[in-house]
Amino acid sequence: MAPEMPNLIAFSVLAALAVLAALGVILSQSAIRSALCLVGNFLILAVLYFTLQSQILGILQVVVYTGAIMVLFLFVIMLLATGGEKSLFEKRDPKRFAAAITGIVLAVIIGVLVYLPMASIKSPAQVPLPPGSQVQAQYGTAEALGAQLFTQYGYPFEAASLLLMVGIVGSIMLAKRKVR
Amino acid sequence: MWTWITDHSAVLALIKAIVWILPIFIIMPGTIWMERRLLGFFQDRVGPNRVGPFGMLQPIADGAKLFFKEEIVPSGIDKVTYVLAPWLMLIPPLTIGAVIPFAAPVGVYETLTPVADINVGVLYIMAMSSIGAYGLVLAGYSGNNKYSLMGGLRACAQLISYELSMGMAIGCVALMAGSLNVSQIVQWQHGSFWEIPNVWVHNWTIFSPMGFVAFIVFLICMVAESNRTPFDLPEAENELIAGYHTEYSSMKFASFYMGEYLGMLVFGTVLASLFLGGYDFLPIDWKMMALHNSGISSFALFMDRVTVDFGPVFLILKAVGVVLLYIWVRATLPRLRYDQLMNLGWKTLLPVITANLVLIAAWAVVHTVYGAWAAWIMVFVVYAIAVVVLSLNKRKQGDKPDPFESRKVTLVSGMTAEPQASEPEMAEVTAN
Numbered sequence: 288m289a290p291e292m293p294n295l296i297a298f299s300v301l302a303a304l305a306v307l308a309a310l311g312v313i314l315s316q317s318a319i320r321s322a323l324c325l326v327g328n329f330l331i332l333a334v335l336y337f338t339l340q341s342q343i344l345g346i347l348q349v350v351v352y353t354g355a356i357m358v359l360f361l362f363v364i365m366l367l368a369t370g371g372e373k374s375l376f377e378k379r380d381p382k383r384f385a386a387a388i389t390g391i392v393l394a395v396i397i398g399v400l401v402y403l404p405m406a407s408i409k410s411p412a413q414v415p416l417p418p419g420s421q422v423q424a425q426y427g428t429a430e431a432l433g434a435q436l437f438t439q440y441g442y443p444f445e446a447a448s449l450l451l452m453v454g455i456v457g458s459i460m461l462a463k464r465k466v467r
Numbered sequence: 468m469w470t471w472i473t474d475h476s477a478v479l480a481l482i483k484a485i486v487w488i489l490p491i492f493i494i495m496p497g498t499i500w501m502e503r504r505l506l507g508f509f510q511d512r513v514g515p516n517r518v519g520p521f522g523m524l525q526p527i528a529d530g531a532k533l534f535f536k537e538e539i540v541p542s543g544i545d546k547v548t549y550v551l552a553p554w555l556m557l558i559p560p561l562t563i564g565a566v567i568p569f570a571a572p573v574g575v576y577e578t579l580t581p582v583a584d585i586n587v588g589v590l591y592i593m594a595m596s597s598i599g600a601y602g603l604v605l606a607g608y609s610g611n612n613k614y615s616l617m618g619g620l621r622a623c624a625q626l627i628s629y630e631l632s633m634g635m636a637i638g639c640v641a642l643m644a645g646s647l648n649v650s651q652i653v654q655w656q657h658g659s660f661w662e663i664p665n666v667w668v669h670n671w672t673i674f675s676p677m678g679f680v681a682f683i684v685f686l687i688c689m690v691a692e693s694n695r696t697p698f699d700l701p702e703a704e705n706e707l708i709a710g711y712h713t714e715y716s717s718m719k720f721a722s723f724y725m726g727e728y729l730g731m732l733v734f735g736t737v738l739a740s741l742f743l744g745g746y747d748f749l750p751i752d753w754k755m756m757a758l759h760n761s762g763i764s765s766f767a768l769f770m771d772r773v774t775v776d777f778g779p780v781f782l783i784l785k786a787v788g789v790v791l792l793y794i795w796v797r798a799t800l801p802r803l804r805y806d807q808l809m810n811l812g813w814k815t816l817l818p819v820i821t822a823n824l825v826l827i828a829a830w831a832v833v834h835t836v837y838g839a840w841a842a843w844i845m846v847f848v849v850y851a852i853a854v855v856v857l858s859l860n861k862r863k864q865g866d867k868p869d870p871f872e873s874r875k876v877t878l879v880s881g882m883t884a885e886p887q888a889s890e891p892e893m894a895e896v897t898a899n
Contacts, residue, residue, distance in 0.1 A: 319605075358597070358623060358626075
């Protein structure tokens with residue numbers, strides 16, 4: 288077995304599961320099952336991030352996306368389910384065929400654009416980097432991200448937190464508005 | 468054979484996982500027994516005492532009963548979520564333990580613990596406890612009745628509110644220890660007291676004032692995350708029958724039951740690792756004592772040996788102590804109402820722990836720039852100011868309302884009734 292085969296097998300299994308979960312999100316007839324498939328997709332994506340040495344990104348994917356955002360999605364879906372299970376089912380749509388064709392064409396275009404430059408690369412050392420940049424030994428760890436986030440990208444970091452605060456205040460204003 | 472096992476990392480990982488999971492599963496019936504006996508003791512009654520000596524076989528009898536019970540599945544449910552929810556309640560607490568070291572990395576323990584020594588260990592604990600929330604939410608939804616749905620929604624809101632403060636408390640510890648790796652946090656706690664060199668006391672997080680505040684906040688959030696009284700509104704028996712696990716019977720209910728106690732035990736180990744020094748027996752540096760006092764050096768070296776070799780025992784003892792605290796709190800405190808619960812999580816704990824985090828960051832900066840004395844003096848001054856301000860605030864709010872202010876009730880016929888005003892009238896009526 289070639290030295291990169293176990294990695295390839297593990298990656299293809301994970302990627303196939305992720306694609307199946309993503310298909311489950313759009314093809315499922317129940318909103319709760321779509322949300323659960325999305326949760327599965329996020330978890331597999333986190334594992335894929337770990338295989339790419341991005342530890343902090345992978346674990347934040349689970350903490351933030353799976354642990355907080357999807358829980359709130361499920362919260363909202365459960366609040367809407369008071370009409371029973373049938374209210375969350377959607378009917379068969381004739382536009383699905385056209386959507387499938389468009390999706391396949393899009394996948395082929397993106398696949399070709401992504402695959403062609405990387406077809407000849409067999410190891411991380413062969414990846415062409417932009418001139419002047421260097422990959423640190425601590426790539427993807429919390430220390431590297433934190434060092435960059437608090438020194439060089441301090442202003443965007445604070446601006447993003449301000450943006451989130453504006454979102455929170457706006458949602459509270461919307462929720463407190465009296466419904467006629 | 469041991470070298471063969473260590474060479475094949477998959478087999479080693481399996482063995483490490485079993486070495487962690489099996490003791491936790493064996494201790495869990497012990498905690499169930501402890502809870503029932505202790506609750507009886509607190510409530511001035513005898514707990515279960517029929518099944519074995521002191522009722523020790525009661526959890527086994529409970530397990531056998533639940534195994535043989537008829538499984539009643541309600542109709543009209545979403546079968547996938549109904550079956551999935553108990554697993555999501557049972558598995559995340561076990562996976563949290565993957566990053567917790569149960570002994571010092573010396574000798575055979577170096578390869579056995581922790582199961583995964585990842586550099587984002589503390590975030591991993593947060594991630595797995597967030598996934599534990601899914602079990603409750605899906606269980607509440609899949610019951611197809613409004614009571615368990617309400618229980619599930621309440622559980623969801625409670626969990627995401629207290630996850631914030633819990634994350635900040637863990638962030639306080641990570642900021643003090645300088646690492647997100649749980650093994651390194653535990654080893655930082657085995658350093659010198661308050662990082663003053665050559666002190667023979669260990670530097671457990673709980674000994675420093677900032678760490679103590681973080682400990683209190685983490686303890687409250689941990690009780691809230693495990694859905695235990697006083698935060699057990701999601702399974703409030705008086706209002707919601709059984710809340711999110713109303714529609715579950717037999718082994719699925721047993722999964723919820725076991726999952727709750729597993730969560731308590733594992734969070735106990737997390738608390739012990741982050742705040743109480745992990746696998747340490749006593750916060751005493753035996754090697755330094757042996758160096759400085761030659762009189763008791765043999766005793767000190769023996770104690771050091773005991774501490775290193777029996778590390779897992781001490782971690783489990785600390786976790787069981789935390790479970791005792793859980794049971795004590797359950798027996799003592801009444802349940803919080805939903806708005807009181809949310810107010811506590813958002814309006815009290817979150818500002819306190821955020822201020823604590825800022826204070827720790829300020830301490831770190833002052834410690835680096837001006838030295839240790841200035842940093843600790845600043846910390847104590849800030850805490851003194853906070854205590855004074857909070858006590859003054861409380862005294863202003865403490866005015867009791869007039870007891871006879873509004874006791875008048877308007878009856879349907881237009882008359883008003885007052886307390887102790889109708890008695891003379893009644894006496895007049897009967898006298899006539």
